[in-house]
Amino acid sequence: MDKIPILRMGAFLLVTIQVDLYDRLALNLEADLVQMVNNTNAKGVLIDISAVSIVDSFMGRIIGNIASMSKILDAETVVVGMQPAVAITLIELGLPLKGVHTALDMEKGMNLLKSMIDETEEDADEDQTNDDFITE
């Protein structure tokens, strides 16, 4: 059974799609990624689609699902390297892609994830300080 490799880098999971993504492969990827987010407590998922030249509504739905499911498990999803022709086609298709962040490349994608995670931790710290104040 073909599988797309998922790499782990600290709190992030990295996926690079370099083969023709047929349906079964995409569905396996969705299941595997979400499972791994859960198992590793990952905070971010980076999907590199720089080698993908066609994204249809099925693929768009898979990406959207990955983002939504990961969000429930407290991880953000960033799609990187979208080809311009793909971006144009996705908009014209009308794909919503809610909750899917994007970045131009892996490095920018990781920086984006780090800044999002830092913000969440800052909010958590602020909440703690307020609680201490109220107890006084």
Add this chain to the structure above:
Amino acid sequence: MGLVNQTRLLTACSELVRNMMRYADGGVCIIEVVSAGRNNGVRLTFSDKGPGIPDIAAAMRDGFSTGKSLGLGLPGTKRLVNEFDIKSNVGEGTVVTIIKWANG
């Protein structure tokens, strides 16, 4: 045909073939080179002998799906190509014809 138009055309094909596979268990696609005046392009005709579409107007609305999909295939395809035509009879099948001009 430029890269963006090629991408639009291939994405449209992906949507239509997916529909044929999913709802009609397969179908036939005929590819023709066409021209009209100064326009040169391709016409693709996707025909299947599937269940047919009872309410075409509904099927052409964003978000309408009889499967568990996003419902963007047909209306999305229409936006990606230059000319779009759909005919369907319940119990007989569906024919979708699209034209993409090279410079359209």
